[in-house]
Structure formats: structure tokens, C-alpha cells
Amino acid sequence: MTQIPFQRFALTAEGLACRRGGRAVFGDVSFHLENGTAIALTGRNGAGKSSLIAMVCGRLRPEAGVIKLEGQGDLPPAEAVHLVGHRDGLKTALTAAENLRFAQDLLGQPGLDPAEALATVGLPHAGSLPVGYLSAGQRRRVALARLLVASRPIWLLDEPMAALDIGSQAMLSQLMQAHLAAGGAILAATHGPLGLDGARELRIGP
Numbered sequence: 001m002t003q004i005p006f007q008r009f010a011l012t013a014e015g016l017a018c019r020r021g022g023r024a025v026f027g028d029v030s031f032h033l034e035n036g037t038a039i040a041l042t043g044r045n046g047a048g049k050s051s052l053i054a055m056v057c058g059r060l061r062p063e064a065g066v067i068k069l070e071g072q073g074d075l076p077p078a079e080a081v082h083l084v085g086h087r088d089g090l091k092t093a094l095t096a097a098e099n100l101r102f103a104q105d106l107l108g109q110p111g112l113d114p115a116e117a118l119a120t121v122g123l124p125h126a127g128s129l130p131v132g133y134l135s136a137g138q139r140r141r142v143a144l145a146r147l148l149v150a151s152r153p154i155w156l157l158d159e160p161m162a163a164l165d166i167g168s169q170a171m172l173s174q175l176m177q178a179h180l181a182a183g184g185a186i187l188a189a190t191h192g193p194l195g196l197d198g199a200r201e202l203r204i205g206p
Ligand SMILES: Nc1ncnc2c1ncn2[C@@H]1O[C@H](COP(=O)(O)OP(=O)(O)OP(=O)(O)O)[C@@H](O)[C@H]1O
Pocket: 020, 021, 025, 043, 044, 045, 046, 047, 048, 049, 050, 051, 052, 189
């Protein structure tokens, strides 16, 4: 797989606090991500992992604290990140290849061709099938293939191993390692191992 090496960048979050539905979820969370680094975001159910990811991609305003990105030509953080969330965001009536082409057009910064991305995630024959026909694990792999069709430096992954079998988990670990080796960074909420030796743990909540 060829990947574009990324320019130098540093994403810094300082003193983040989160309140949802009138309830304090977490406070005083800080972290730093730069080229080639990964953070495993851990914590109990409801600790606020998905909420923290939503803050980094600009979908949720922190109650306190700042998130800033240096490098990457002054892009706002939301345009430097690539999100694969809990919900896969795929359109069930479109084929896997059509979903990936749509994501590529939307996100810009094209990476792999959709057919190549599907082959990379082990779905070489799924390109012409409507996503609604795919199994949960296959859909997850199509969602992960979005990471490959548009080249963005910071991957935000919410439970990326969910629904994946052992072989697919190993495939994802390899994709993440390749992304780090190309100078990308990863923030991944997880309840289990990511298969990334150098990942730092950031635990939030009690
Ligand atoms: N839209 C919302 N309105 C009000 N409260 C919300 C909303 N979304 C999430 N919450 C609450 O915010 C808290 C944190 O939720 P979040 O999904 O960020 O946790 P999490 O650590 O990702 O959990 P899990 O491990 O179960 O995925 C929970 O108490 C949740 O009920």
C-alpha cells in the first residue's frame, strides 16, 4: 500500500471538560498527538470516550479547555481528522464502492482507489454489493476502508475492533501501524487491545 507521508503536525488538547444532559462527564483531560504517535483512549461505559472524540472532530463543544492543531497549513482540526465512529455512516442502498467514492469526494485528499481499498480490507468481491447486504463485520471493514480512500493525518477511531474477527483485527492493526509509519497519528477509544505496541493509554473517568 502506498501512503502519502504527512507534514509535521501537533494536536494538543488542554484542560478539556465535558458536560452532557446537564451532567458533568469528565474534566481536566489533556493530551498531545504528533506524527507517528497513538493514544488508546480507555474508560468505563459512559466515561466520555465518544464525547472526547466528538470534541476533537468538532462535533461537540467542550465545556472548558482548548484543542489546537499546529502544522498542516493551519487547517482546523476537523479537516485534518478522519472519523470512524460507532455508527458506520454507510448508505445501505449504495454499494460498498459507491459509499467509498462518496466519502472520497466528500473528504478530498484522495488516497487509494475504492477497489484497492476494499481489497486491502479483505473485501475484494464486495464492491458491487449494496452495503445493506453485508454482515456486521463486513460493514465495519467498509467503514474502515474509508480511512484509505481519503488521506488525512489523524485517525479518530471509536471501538475500531468491534465486530471484527481475529484475522480482521490483525489486518486493522497492520493498517494502523502503516498509518503511524507514514507519519499519521491515531486516537482510538477501546475496551480491548489495539495491537499497537507504542500506543500510550489515556484513561478518562473514574
Ligand atoms: N446527546 C446526548 N445528550 C445527553 N447525554 C449524552 C448524549 N450523548 C451521550 N451522553 C451521555 O454522555 C456520557 C458519555 O457518553 P459517551 O458515549 O461519550 O461514553 P463512552 O465512554 O464512549 O461510553 P461507551 O464505552 O459505552 O461507548 C454518558 O453518560 C451518555 O449517556
